[in-house]
Amino acid sequence: MKRYVILVLGVCLYITGYTQQKLVSRISDRPYYVVRVYHIPASQSMQPTLDFLQQVYVPYMHARDIGPIGVFTNIRNADTAEQRIYVLTPYRTLTQWEEYEQDLMHSKQWLNKAPEYTNAPASHPPYARIETILLRAFPDMPVIHKPRLTAPYQERVYELRSYESPDEAYGFNKIQMFNEGGEIQIFDRLDFEAVFYAQVLSGCRMPNLMYMTAFNDMESRNTHWKAFSNDSAWQHLSALPEYQHNVSKADIVFLHPVSFSDL
DSSP states (O other): OHHHHHHHHHHHHHHHHHHHHHHHHHHHTOOEEEEEEEEEETTSOSHHHHHHIIIIIHHHHHHTTOOOOEEEEEOOOTTOOEEEEEEEEEESSHHHHHHHHHHHHTOHHHHTTOHHHHTOOTTSOSOSEEEEEEEEEOTTSOSOOOOOOOSOGGGOEEEEEEEEOSSHHHHHHHHHHHTTTOHHHHHHHTTOEEEEEEEEEESTTOSEEEEEEEESSHHHHHHHHHHHHHOHHHHHHHHOGGGTTOOSEEEEEEEEEOTTOOO
């Protein structure tokens, strides 16, 4: 009997340890994403910033095995007076992000490749402000996916969504809805080309999550979302009592990839 108890206890400890190990691995394998948003007045050229990204930032990160890196410009509405450039960069650790960003900003060898950006006078900077958003990948999609699109770059539409929640508890509830609830599986089944799903760890709209999907054109985008809205699994999931009121605001931004974007 004593040997039996010891054996059972050993099995339980092994299972517990294995489960904890899987959980730790599941958490540690999730990369961080940094979204940089360059805000540029409509009257000003985006070219110095684009030159910096193409000639300096993206090659620098590639040389350090960082990627894929997405670079996008916003599809502006007629009433929008601002141009924006969005840059999506994945990092394996926060230390990696800090070290590489600091090293680049102190590397004259790299910065001299884009003098109109790095040596711009204070009276005419290349942008108005830079916004930085730090995210952590969802467990059910822990890598950036390169969309399988066939349309020319200028026709492709990337949709960046931010879902804000009333408070942190509702925010975690919405994240759970994507993962354990099966919302990501619905997107997959309906052939959405999702680039990433992630929780915002630091940003100006917290608590919120963000995700990005990609389409060959706006018509394809509208067709996919119509199918999603009419999907019986989504209608069932969104009607469950435990997932009510977990989104207080949805912000949608439409983007075009630039020619040197990895995504």
